[in-house]
Amino acid sequence: MGNHRAPRRGAQPAVARTTAPAQETPYVGGKRRAAKPQTTRSPLVKVMPSPAVLVGVAALAVSATGAVTVSQADLGSDATASSPIQLQASALSGVSAVSASTARASRTEAISRDSRRDALEDATNQEIEAAAEAAAEQRNAELAKLAATAEKHRDAVELNLWHLPLASYRLTATFGQAGGNWSRNHTGLDFAAPTGTPVMAVANGTVTSAEYAGAYGNQIIVTTDDGTELWFCHLSGYAVSVGDTVRAGEVIGYVGSTGNSTGPHMHLEVRPGAGDPVDPMAALIANGVRP
Secondary structure, rough: OOOOOOOOOOOOOOOOOOOOOOOOOEEEEEEEEEOOOOOOOOOHOOOOOOHHHHHHHHHHHHHHOOOOOOOOOOOOOOOEOOOHHHHHHHHHHOOOOOOOOOOHHHHHHHHHHHHHHHHHHHHHHHHHHHHHHHHHHHHHHHHHHHHHHHHHHHHHHHOOOOOOOOOOOOEEEEEOOOOOOOOOOOOOOEOOOOOOOEEEOOOOEEEEEEEEHHHHHHHEEOOOOOOEEEEEEEEEEEEOOOOEEEOOEEEEEEOOOOOOOOOOEEEEEEHHOOOOOOHHHHHHHOOOOOO
């Protein structure tokens, strides 16, 4: 019969084996040799696939479900290194880390494009504001120029503005009127008022006469810059002297009834260029005054 070896104490087999009984071999050369026991691998070892099989299975899984790329950038990190999972998926699927770099480049380009758009908008807004400020400055300059012109015109008007000779009066005779105490048609405009009522200069000018003038009674003549003479007649007194410069509205005398007069009034005549008299009513209206 063959010999059986006993297993060593304390030794644990790495793989479960089933040992078949040793069969005796025929006697060869005067000695008997024991046959090696035949062993078989357990089912645990049989189900472990080889590396080549693993790679094939992974490739099939990737082709069926798509490559799964997990990187630190996708997890919210700005790091550029890929995770082991990404590297493994890339190795199995053929997808490299270039996709992550492309995505980052796209985001960078989008941010740059937005920045350029914002810069253009800011520049446009600045140009609009500058144009509005320039227009406002030009408008203000034109308004200032217009105001200066109006001021000059107002001063000129005030210098030449005519004024009513009395503040309170009643018209008793007009220019060209026939009859009355005069020997021919009336040559002026009569303003009736109580004796002593102030008489004012009708326009700016210089006193060229202040004396008694026969039928005109006490008379004051004011000559304007253009040579027009203004006669104030039948006065009871004078408030100015020859040579005085007077302004429109300034008191120059007082209502009376001197000369050829039937009652207290002031007779006004207007003589352009010291010539023949014209209608005082028309002259006053033409200079902005209506009796």
